Amino acid sequence: MIVALQMCSGLSADANIEQFTQQLQQLPATRPLLVCLPESFLVFSKSGQQTLAIAKQIDMYLQQLSNLCRQYDIWLAAGTIPIATEHDKYFAASLLFNNQGDVVAQYNKMHLFDVDVADGTGAYRESHFTQAGNDIVVVDSPFGKIGLTVCYDLRFSGLFSALQRAGAEIILVPSAFTTVTGAAHWQPLLTARAIETQSYVIAAAQAGLHENGRATYGHSIIISPWGDVLSELANGTGFIGCQPDLNRLHAIRRDMPVQSHQRFREHLL
Numbered sequence: 001m002i003v004a005l006q007m008c009s010g011l012s013a014d015a016n017i018e019q020f021t022q023q024l025q026q027l028p029a030t031r032p033l034l035v036c037l038p039e040s041f042l043v044f045s046k047s048g049q050q051t052l053a054i055a056k057q058i059d060m061y062l063q064q065l066s067n068l069c070r071q072y073d074i075w076l077a078a079g080t081i082p083i084a085t086e087h088d089k090y091f092a093a094s095l096l097f098n099n100q101g102d103v104v105a106q107y108n109k110m111h112l113f114d115v116d117v118a119d120g121t122g123a124y125r126e127s128h129f130t131q132a133g134n135d136i137v138v139v140d141s142p143f144g145k146i147g148l149t150v151c152y153d154l155r156f157s158g159l160f161s162a163l164q165r166a167g168a169e170i171i172l173v174p175s176a177f178t179t180v181t182g183a184a185h186w187q188p189l190l191t192a193r194a195i196e197t198q199s200y201v202i203a204a205a206q207a208g209l210h211e212n213g214r215a216t217y218g219h220s221i222i223i224s225p226w227g228d229v230l231s232e233l234a235n236g237t238g239f240i241g242c243q244p245d246l247n248r249l250h251a252i253r254r255d256m257p258v259q260s261h262q263r264f265r266e267h268l269l
């Protein structure tokens, strides 16, 4: 089973881990279980400087997350965690832990949100502190082959197409969408990515009003490879879940083999 936790992360990493631990205690007893967390679940800060300070002591938090994976016997898609780079920046890294507490994959967010949001309230310049990643990541797991993306990556269909060609069956999109862009674009884009890649799309989101003054859209969602919404949580904290049916996924791909019908050159490289 796969679950996505919706969180309302604040400024304190310790309090955010506590919020996560409380939520873990509510989850189904089904195993194997993959728990997906939203972007910036560990720290949703006021400034890149604050996040960088956490990044510089990240080993302590990675150890705590690893211990929780062992203690609860869960796999954990740890939304994003700031991992310091040598340029006084950090990667917005999506780490996958197995139920032994080992990190089995790290994807660094590729597309950075340097955007002026249309309501006039938000000028985002993520690249001032975040270093963009370069590599796609698909990793095998008991749940299927998992492709990793983060938030704004959702707008770049070529990345999703590349993940599908690299074998992904389940694509994670941990997010902290703005309320304005979320209302306009969140569900249509996620549904399109699920249909185009014929994959499960699991999007764990930040929701509500945060200590850093931001408001996020919430609406964590799980979409099937056919584009059906399997589960959704609009507001508040909590979780949604699904039991992926990979036989159905492969039947959809067999009956409508869009990948082998692809003729545009850049998609065949």
Ligand SMILES: O=C(O)CNC(=O)[C@H](CS)NC(=O)CCC(=O)C(=O)O
Binding pocket: 039, 040, 043, 044, 045, 113, 124, 125, 126, 151, 152, 155, 176, 177, 178, 181, 182
């Ligand atoms: O900076 C942090 O602490 C957490 N990170 C975020 O909130 C990131 C970068 S600012 N948000 C997004 O990518 C929103 C994308 C979005 O809303 C859209 O594509 O419309």
